[in-house]
Amino acid sequence: MIQQNVSILAQLQTFLTQISPQDYSRPLPLLxxxxxxxxxxxxxxxxxxxxxxxxxxxxxxxxDKRKRDLRLETILEEAQAQVLFLQKQLQKQQIPLVELILESDAPQGKMRLVSSTERELLYLLEHTVHHLAILRLSAQCYFPYIEFAGDFGVAYATQKNEAESNASKSNC
Structure with a gap:
């Protein structure tokens, strides 16, 4: 699961190397x-x-209580540096497979749930893919100079389903 997260961050980094600093911080009507x-x-x-x-x-x-760093939102170089740092941290750290307590401010009030590092790594992966899809749609609308790999922002389950569907079509 760690390598998949490193790979999805690499996709994000590829995007960040293509967008201009001005476009990165430009307010968009779509967003x-x-x-x-x-x-x-x-x-x-x-x-x-x-x-x-x-x-x-x-x-x-x-x-919900994470620290917000607006420099990551407005300064492209800060975001690029943070992606590289996170990739290194994920690769070098021995991420313990332990139980975690996840706290969330749900509509019905504060909740505490049992989770695990493996579950949260999966969540981070799927959460990031979801946001890559938003990046892709936004960039295709406003920044057509940015190129995307076919799987950028496409969930792994969707990729697998499409591959299986295409394979079954070719067997007809």
């Missing part, structure tokens, strides 16, 4: 006048929150 950098900041902060939480004994994991 309710928010910059594309807000989507990036959001993803990066979830990884930061996860890594900080598992580095503390008996720590509570709360994505």
């Amino acid at each position: 309710q006048a928010q910059p594309i950098g807000r989507q990036v900041r959001h993803c990066l902060e979830f990884y930061i929150c996860f890594l900080e939480s598992i580095s503390k004994p008996n720590a509570l994991l709360s994505y």
Whole structure:
């Protein structure tokens, strides 16, 4: 699961190397006048929150209470540097496969749930893919100079389903 997260961050980094600093921080109507950098900041902060939480004994994991760093939203170079840092952290750390307590501010009130590092790595992966899809749609609308791999922002289950569907069609 760690390598899949490193790979999805590499896809994000490829995107970041293509977008201009001005476009990265430009408010877009499609994103309710928010910059594309807000989507990036959001993803990066979830990884930061996860890594900080598992580095503390008996720590509570709360994505809702994560630190917000607006530099990641507005300064392209900061986001690029953070992606590289997170990839290195994921690769070098021995991520313990332990139980975590996840805290969330749900509509019905604060909730505490049992989770695990493996489950949260899967969540981070799927969460990031979802936001890559938003990045892709936004960039295709406003920044047609950016090129995307076919699987950028496409969920792994969708990729698998499409591959199986195409394979069964070719067997007819």
